[in-house]
Amino acid sequence: DTGVSQDPRHKITKRGQNVTFRCDPISEHNRLYWYRQTLGQGPEFLTYFQNEAQLEKSRLLSDRFSAERPKGSFSTLEIQRTEQGDSAMYLCASRTRDRGYGYTFGSGTRLTVV
Amino acid sequence: DQQVKQNSPSLSVQEGRISILNCDYTNSMFDYFLWYKKYPAEGPTFLISISSIKDKNEDGRFTVFLNKSAKHLSLHIVPSQPGDSAVYFCAASEDTDKLIFGTGTRLQVFP
Secondary structure, three states: OOOOEEEOOEEEEOOOOOEEEEEEOOOOOOEEEEEEEOOOOOOEEEEEEEOOEEEEEOOOOOOOEEEEOHHHOOEEEEEOOOOHHHOEEEEEEEEOOOHHHOOEEOOOEEEEEO | OOOEEOOOOEEEEEOOOOEEEEEEEOOOOOOEEEEEEEOOOOOOEEEEEEEOOOOEEEEOOEEEEEEOOOOEEEEEEOOOOHHHOEEEEEEEEOOOOOOEEOOOEEEEEEO
16 A cells, blocks of 8 residues: 555646646545645645546636546546646545545645746 | 634644644534644645544544534644644535645644
8 A cells, every 4th residue: 555646746837738637546445536725725625536436526626627537546637728826736635435534645746837 | 715714823832742723613514523734745644533423532642622512623732742743734524525624723843
């Protein structure tokens, strides 16, 4: 068990470019979550999957954002036509059905849009 | 609409003493509460949780207290150690499963 893995750790992109992040959850965790954290704030929920089904999306997730989890394993988060306001830490978390053990977070992908 | 609030942005405590971090919430439908610890450039690390059917949960040096009538929870760390210095986030969830986080409290434990 290597924990939740996120790639890349850092991404610098020019405004208007597309970016894609990857998350590999803990293998036996069927639920996967994406959060976004900006400076001075707590993580904000974006979306989550149970296996391959995307069950909820936050209104924070504009049409430029899309997430997938093919085959219920790894997940990708794509941001199209990036804006400076997209600069943030993007966190992925996974867990089993039992909430008592908490959510295991990855180290995040820090996105900087210049 | 901040449903989970941590009103103290920072706290400084001497090593060996008790650290008390506070959290207030507004949504009475929350039924699960969690505390996370975060170091710079890392993701949050789960510390301890409590269900709304309990008023206390203890794990080693960490104890979480829940006061449902006041919609308040607190995390006690006894004794505090320098390695506890980090940002602590309170989070809550209801049936919808997603976590709602507070804005965090930066704890500094000094010798």
